[in-house]
Amino acid sequence: MIAARFARLSAVCVLLLGASFAGAAPASATGADGxxxxxxxxxxxxxxxxxxxxxxxxxxxxxxxxxxxxxxxxxxxxxxxxxxxxxxxxxxxxxxxxxxxxxxxxxxxxxxxxxxxxxxxxxxxxxxxxxxxxxxxxxxxxxxxxxRPKSANDLPAPPRVAPVRQAAAPAPAPASEGSSFPWGLVIGAVVIVLVGGAGIVVARRRRAQ
Structure with a gap:
């Protein structure tokens, strides 16, 4: 029973660790905004x-x-x-x-x-x-x-956006080292602690038996 619980806990931890490094799915390569x-x-x-x-x-x-x-x-x-x-x-x-x-x-x-x-x-x-x-x-x-002309004889209106090439938006400044929160490392550390703690509990219970 204890071994089964430990196995389930380990599996959950592995899934969490994988999710932390999976990242977002890539955007569609078709077309570009602007x-x-x-x-x-x-x-x-x-x-x-x-x-x-x-x-x-x-x-x-x-x-x-x-x-x-x-x-x-x-x-x-x-x-x-x-x-x-x-x-x-x-x-x-x-x-x-x-x-x-x-x-x-x-x-x-x-x-x-x-x-x-x-x-x-x-x-x-x-x-x-x-x-x-x-x-x-x-x-x-x-x-x-x-x-949506009022009658079939009315001419449609063109797009409300003028056909003018827009200036490209400035590229965002590169993130400085350590500016983004390292969620992957945090979740990885939590996984290690959980797995290690579960292992200690199992070992103690086996010795008590």
Whole structure:
């Protein structure tokens, strides 16, 4: 009985020690937050409009083959319609929900994703072709804005974020030695104490028998 308890305690301690050194899972390598550096790729802006959240800006590195690839390479999830596939953008990052759009065929004329292009520092221009055939120009901006015009005759508004390359945020200063709390060492020490204490208890009980 004592040996079994000791074995269970040791197993728990090993798990704790492993967790202390496991660290966080690596972030997805797809896309990067913020606009692309000059010459690094195509910047993609997604404006969710009244669906929320605030507009997102991400970088699709390199030279995406088309607008769909740029959106996906920037790290956005795209769902097309059941009838037309990705030729018709229905949801971006799960928006709009099924209460607004069923994604069966063409979207509603008063609730849909509009597609835009721009040069860096230029003006948004409504795309004259679909995202599956449009090829983003190198170093350019791609824009998606969820539109809710009052009627089918009203023109959609472009993304509310101007196609301007943002300055890169300064890199955080390197942490000085000893500035971060050594949780791994602390947990490791606790594990050693627990295992050692359990071993002493077992040895004493065996001698008492």
């Amino acid at each position: 606009s692309c550096a000059d010459g690094a790729g195509v910047t993609v802006v997604v404006d969710f409009g009244d669906l929320g959240p605030a507009p997102l800006i991400r970088c699709a590195a390199g030279t995406p083959a088309n607008g769909v690839a740029a959106l996906q390479d920037a790290g956005f999830e795209l769902a097309g319609s059941q009838k037309y596939g990705l030729a018709v953008a229905c949801r971006i990052n799960g928006k709009p929900g099924p209460d607004v759009e069923s994604c069966a065929g063409m979207p509603s004329a008063t609730a849909y994703w509009s597609y835009w292009h721009a040069t860096a520092g230029g003006t948004w221009q409504s795309s004259q072709e679909g995202a599956q055939t449009a090829k983003p120009a190198p170093n350019s901006f791609e824009g998606w804005a969820f539109a």
